[in-house]
Amino acid sequence: MNKFLTLLIVSFGMILVSACGDSRIHSHAVYMLVDTSGTYAQEMNKASKIVNYLLATLNPGDSLAVAKVETRSFTEKDIIAKVTFDKRPSQATSQKRRFKNNIEVFAKQVKGSAYTDITGGLIQGAEYLNETKAGIKTIVVFSDMQQELGKGTIRDFPIRLDGIRIVALNVTKLGTDNADPRRYLDRLAQWEASVRKAGATDWVVVNDLENNIESILATR
Amino acid sequence: MTTWNSWLFWPNSVALSVLALAVLAMLFLYAARKPMHGVIHSVCALLSQSTRFIARWLFLCADNLKLRNQSVLLAHGQENQVTVIEREFERVGNMVRKDMQEFPALQRRMMEEATRIEEDYRKCGEIPPPPPEWVSALQSVAKIKTGGDIPRKLLEDINKSIQKIHDQTVAEFRRSYEERHKILQAMQPSWRSLEKMAGEMDKKMLTLQTDAKQIDGHMGKLQDIKAKDNKTEHALTVSGFVQLAISSLVMVIALGGAFINYKLIALPMSEMVGASDYITNSLKTSDVAALVIILMEASMGLFLLESLRITQLFPRIASMDDRMRQRLMYASLIFLVILAAIESSLALMRDILVADKVSLMRDLASAAPAGSDGLLTSIPMIGQMIMGFVLPFALAFVAIPLESAVYSMRTVLGVFLVQAMRGLGFLLRFTGLLLKRLPKVLELAYDVLIVIPLLIERWVIGMRAGSLGAGNTEDKEISKLRRAA
Known part of the structure; x- marks a missing residue:
């Protein structure tokens, strides 16, 4: 009888231990690309609000990084702030406060860039997200999605965005889009096709930030 | 469609092919009539006996389980009742012990009160008035034979003395009565105390009597449980x-x-x-x-x-x-x-x-921080x-209701299990009864399928019987052959 009880306890313990999977699978990692080119640099207030929304929504154990889209964005130097929140809620709250302050400081000093390398930012974001080993990975692109590459910048090769959601935010219409709306629609369709081809799980466009901001992290 | 066509002898004429198939099937079924009837009988008998056997086993199990439930229930009830009686006895014992402990003190107090009352009673005994000395003086004066002023003076003096003595005596008498009243008044608390003590004893006796009645009731229940009473x-x-x-x-x-x-x-x-x-x-x-x-x-x-x-x-x-x-x-x-x-x-x-x-x-x-009220x-x-x-x-x-639920769950589950077994047993018995009657129905249904060969058979038997020409025995033979068929 005692032997049976011991076996029962040991087997229960083993089941419990085997059930304890990698906690990262349940975590969420978000990489936000902020377009700072041309007139879009003036939209930083909106970008700050979105960062605040992400900070309010993400939980302990989740990761968040905010990077700017520059002339060449495939570099860690463009990451403004990044954090993986502590498992303890109190520590996570402190980290969120510090993160908010960093973003506020950046928003005050932002300078417009000459070109817009969104693809480079996406590759950098995918690298960061894959490193976090999070269960849900999202790249948020705060841009008009008009890519302009500088001389010598090569981005016309297949990229890998396996298992990553891409959310395009605040995709503003350009002056030329107003003249010919097909340009805007084609631009979005082209981006959707390219990210889906790269293996992205989802492509979401959110322009109504007042009412539809929840769509950024809808898969949680 | 292909499989259906493969069954047709002449795919171009479906009706003819179906008819041929039906005739063939009918012939096969007619040929297999006796063994099929046997199979139907055997299978139904096997199923019927099995269900009846299982039903009987279920009823037996249900009876055994009921007996077991009964013994567990009564044992648990008895245990509970014994615990209740033990607690009642303990309570009564404590009460009696406590009261008995108080009894010597109570008795001493009552004795003291009684002694005090006795003394008071003795004190308040009536003091007889002093003997009237003047009566003998009057008698002496009355014996003087010669009249005159002397007796009159004497009598007047006596009258004065008597008046004086009378006043003194009445005053003395009143004072003594007053004292006795005081003593009697002082006796009142003692009487009340005695009355209170007697009342307390009476109350305790009444409580004891009620407890004894309760214990009687519990004992009665225990006896009923021991007697395994259905109620x-x-x-x-x-x-x-x-x-x-x-x-x-x-x-x-x-x-x-x-x-x-x-x-x-x-x-x-x-x-x-x-x-x-x-x-x-x-x-x-x-x-x-x-x-x-x-x-x-x-x-x-x-x-x-x-x-x-x-x-x-x-x-x-x-x-x-x-x-x-x-x-x-x-x-x-x-x-x-x-x-x-x-x-x-x-x-x-x-x-x-x-x-x-x-x-x-x-x-x-x-947002602005909210104002805080400490x-x-x-x-x-x-x-x-x-x-x-x-x-x-x-x-x-929660341990108390848990214990209660654990013990009562045994009873409730036992009752449900007995009822379920009985219900299943009844269903199986009913199924067995249906299976007993089913072979007849299946035989008839089988015969309906091969009704044409059977009619031919009957006609052939009739023909044979007619050729025998056995007069009155013809019908009997036909019926015999039919039965045999």
């Missing part, structure tokens, strides 16, 4: 159902308390074990840790009540010697207090975490802390 068994069964219902209700209420408790400590537990650790896909480690704390509190409460002998779920604890039991009691009480203190501090931490999160949200929303904001925190400390002790008492 008593039924009453015990109903009592089991009622107990299960009541204890279930109490346990549901306790579950509500446990849920509140869980909500109170789940968030702060994430501060201790991490908020992002999962045991399964949807089960957080912090949630499980909170649940474990609550279950530990319930377990400690169970051990505490066991060691206090309020519940008796663990015979080993009940049979422990008093010293060990006392140690276990203190240990479980200490653990319970520690857990309650932990929970109270977790409740405080929860409040701090919530306040911190609210503050962060306000910062993120760039007392008002601290009320929920104090309430949470008190709840965190009190709920573990309240949860401890």
